[in-house]
Structures are given as structure tokens and as C-alpha cells.
Amino acid sequence: MAPTMPSDLTEFVIVEGNGVKGLSEIGLKSLPREYIQPLEERMMNVVGGDSIPIIDMSNWDDQKVEDEICDAAEKWGFFQVINHGVPLHVLEKVKDATHRFYEMEAEEKVKYSKENSASKHVRYGSSFSPESEKALEWKDYLSLFYVSDHEAATMWPPPCRDEALEYMKRSEILIKRLLNVLLKRLNVSEIDEKNEALFMGSKRINLNYYPICPNHDLTVAIGRHSDVSTLTVLLQDEIGGLHVRAPNHHDWIHVSPISGALVINIGDALQVMSNGRYKSIEHRVSANGSKTRVSVPIFVNPRPSDVIGPLPQVLANGEQAMYKNVVYSDYVKYFFRKPHDGKMTVEYVKI
Ligand SMILES: COc1cc(/C=C/C(=O)SCCNC(=O)CCNC(=O)[C@H](O)C(C)(C)COP(=O)(O)OP(=O)(O)OC[C@H]2O[C@@H](n3cnc4c(N)ncnc43)[C@H](O)[C@@H]2OP(=O)(O)O)ccc1O
Ligand SMILES: O=C(O)CCC(=O)C(=O)O
Numbered sequence: 001m002a003p004t005m006p007s008d009l010t011e012f013v014i015v016e017g018n019g020v021k022g023l024s025e026i027g028l029k030s031l032p033r034e035y036i037q038p039l040e041e042r043m044m045n046v047v048g049g050d051s052i053p054i055i056d057m058s059n060w061d062d063q064k065v066e067d068e069i070c071d072a073a074e075k076w077g078f079f080q081v082i083n084h085g086v087p088l089h090v091l092e093k094v095k096d097a098t099h100r101f102y103e104m105e106a107e108e109k110v111k112y113s114k115e116n117s118a119s120k121h122v123r124y125g126s127s128f129s130p131e132s133e134k135a136l137e138w139k140d141y142l143s144l145f146y147v148s149d150h151e152a153a154t155m156w157p158p159p160c161r162d163e164a165l166e167y168m169k170r171s172e173i174l175i176k177r178l179l180n181v182l183l184k185r186l187n188v189s190e191i192d193e194k195n196e197a198l199f200m201g202s203k204r205i206n207l208n209y210y211p212i213c214p215n216h217d218l219t220v221a222i223g224r225h226s227d228v229s230t231l232t233v234l235l236q237d238e239i240g241g242l243h244v245r246a247p248n249h250h251d252w253i254h255v256s257p258i259s260g261a262l263v264i265n266i267g268d269a270l271q272v273m274s275n276g277r278y279k280s281i282e283h284r285v286s287a288n289g290s291k292t293r294v295s296v297p298i299f300v301n302p303r304p305s306d307v308i309g310p311l312p313q314v315l316a317n318g319e320q321a322m323y324k325n326v327v328y329s330d331y332v333k334y335f336f337r338k339p340h341d342g343k344m345t346v347e348y349v350k351i
């Protein structure tokens, strides 16, 4: 019998918690119209040949490596790191755990949806902002905001809880190293108890799931956006699909998966704090017609209550502030309230 489309798509995907994974598994031959993106948002202008920098972190405190990191953050806003010190078995385990979470029945996963979750720090959902999007995105996600080990142990879903926490904790040294190097160029002293919260006072880990998609060229898995983090550490599997805006602001460059590597990108908070010196670059994810993909970003952020703005150390040389001060949680709420729209969130705080 030919597969049939659920009569109420929102009910099936969101309310019942089947997600796009559920849609994919029905075996639909064509993409539901709700996912059809306008022409200009589909994947175009992807150039081959170019690549974001790949940085070997073995000698991370070598001046040459520090320069590579800061130069990449200024020019590309994105780079991959190898020999980064996060054990490879930890990375493998969190990818497996991601698959394990999504393999649960919809009735189990939906217990973590916005409407049902026992903690507002744990959220399972589909697309980005289904209430405000004109066209939906082909992605399911589980978002885990870290508050304490106790909350993670009691509230995060058991199939992925320990692995997600381990990945977050084992990435801590890498995150501090990267931030210290980036801050040094901004004349900010080493991260200590006084300034740590502003740069890495909160963390959110997302487990993204992108199932096989019919007519994948008509939609996107994630639309154009920049992250609102200080920086993001992204683990991707071997499938590929992440594209970043090229320095010419026009083309898109594919981030080819490298086994064991982590992708690092600068987020809006660091762009603002560096007064535009480090770039939070637009990126997007294509949908795949033949393979399921997972990715696991760790968003490293200020605390929600922190005020972000250009750092005094950056303005000390007399340069004009390009951004207003804003309470970080107001900035993030603004991001979550609207559909993905490229670099528009940062316009909210531009002077
Ligand atoms: C999901 O697809 C994505 C996600 C991304 C993410 C990119 C990032 O850079 S995430 C890093 C964001 N930074 C932080 O989370 C740290 C700071 N956190 C905060 O400031 C707060 O925790 C808060 C996120 C603002 C929530 O504050 P709270 O007081 O609890 O306010 P709420 O009323 O609960 O939520 C406000 C507003 O945001 C929506 N929202 C909350 N959490 C999420 C979430 N995990 N995913 C999606 N949306 C979320 C919530 O629905 C509220 O909106 P309403 O309209 O319902 O009022 C990149 C690309 C992707 O595709
Ligand atoms: O899946 C990816 O490669 C990127 C995901 C992403 O950009 C995000 O979750 O913010």
C-alpha cells in the first residue's frame, strides 16, 4: 500500500512527538508542502575546492598555533581542530547515544517536549521555531541546558544522559584553551574565577537528528543562522551537510567531515564582545536524500544574567563600540522567537 501523509502534520510531528524521523519512516515519496522552502533558501552557490582551516592542536601553546586559531576566528569564524585532547571514544559514544535517544518510541521522546518536559532545561522538538516559521526545517533536536550534575542525572533522558555529560565535561579543557588564546589577542587576561562566567558561564548541548528526506533539494535541515554562543564545539558524523558562508559573503563552503575532528565556530556573543573582530559566521545544513545524519553541538555561552557588549580591553585603543550592551538572555530570547534569518539577530544590538 502507498504510504499516506498524516492528516494533521503538526499533531503527528510535534504534538505526538514523531518528529521528522516519524515522517521519514512512513516512507513518503514526496516532501510535505509545509517543508518546501522558498527558492532563495534552498542550497545554492556551493563552491567546491575551498575549505575552512584545519588546525592541529597538539602544540596548542605554540605561538604559531595561537596565530592560526585567532586568524581563523577573524577571517572564517569557523575551523576544525584535530589532536584536540577530547578522547575519541567519548565522541563515538555521544554519537551512539544520540541514535539511541531517537530510536525510542515517540511516546517516550514526547515526554521531553516543551509542553511535557518536567524540566525547562530539557527540550525535545522538531524544526527550529515551528510557531513562527513559514516553511519548516527537516531536523529533530534534543536540547539540554546544563545546570548541575544533579539535574542532569535526574532530568536528562537516560539513553543519552551520561554520554552527553561526559562529552561536555571532557571538552572543558579544549574550550578553555581556545578561549584563552582568543582572549589574549583581545588583551584580556587569562580566564579566572572573575571573568569565567562571562565567557563560559553556561553550556547547552543539542543532539541533532536529520533523517532521510524525500525531495531533499526542496528543503533545508537547518536554515541560515549564526549561533548566539560565545563559541560552539560541534561534533558531526561522517555524512556531511554543514555549509558555512564564504568570506566573499556570497558562496557556501562545505565543511567536509574529518574523522575524530571537532568543528569550532565563533558565536554572536564573542563577535559582540570582540567588537566585530572575531566573526560569527552564517551557516546552514542541507537535507539528505539517502542517509541519516547526527550532529552534537556544545554551545558555550555567558550566563543568562550577564550583560554582553564590546569589552573595555577592546575599546581601550579608542575604537568606537559597534554594539550596545544587552542582557544575554534577552538576546537569546530574541533569537529563539523568530525563524532562522541569517545574521539578523546581531542587528538587534548594532549601534
Ligand atoms: C533548536 O534549533 C537550533 C538551535 C540553535 C542554537 C544555537 C545556540 O547558540 S544555543 C545557545 C543559546 N544560549 C543559551 O541557551 C544560554 C543562555 N540561556 C538563556 O538565556 C535562557 O536559558 C533562555 C534560552 C533564554 C531561556 O530562558 P527562560 O527564562 O527559561 O525563558 P523561556 O521562556 O523558557 O524561553 C524563552 C524563549 O526561548 C525559547 N526556547 C527556550 N529554550 C529553547 C530551546 N532549547 N530551543 C528552542 N527554543 C527555546 C522558548 O520557546 C521561549 O520562546 P516562547 O515563544 O515559547 O516564549 C541553532 C540552530 C538551531 O536550528
Ligand atoms: O549539524 C550541523 O552540522 C550544524 C548544527 C548547527 O548549526 C546548530 O545546531 O546550531
Ligand SMILES: [Fe+2]
Residues within 6 Å of the ligand: 225, 226, 227, 283
Ligand atoms: Fe549553528
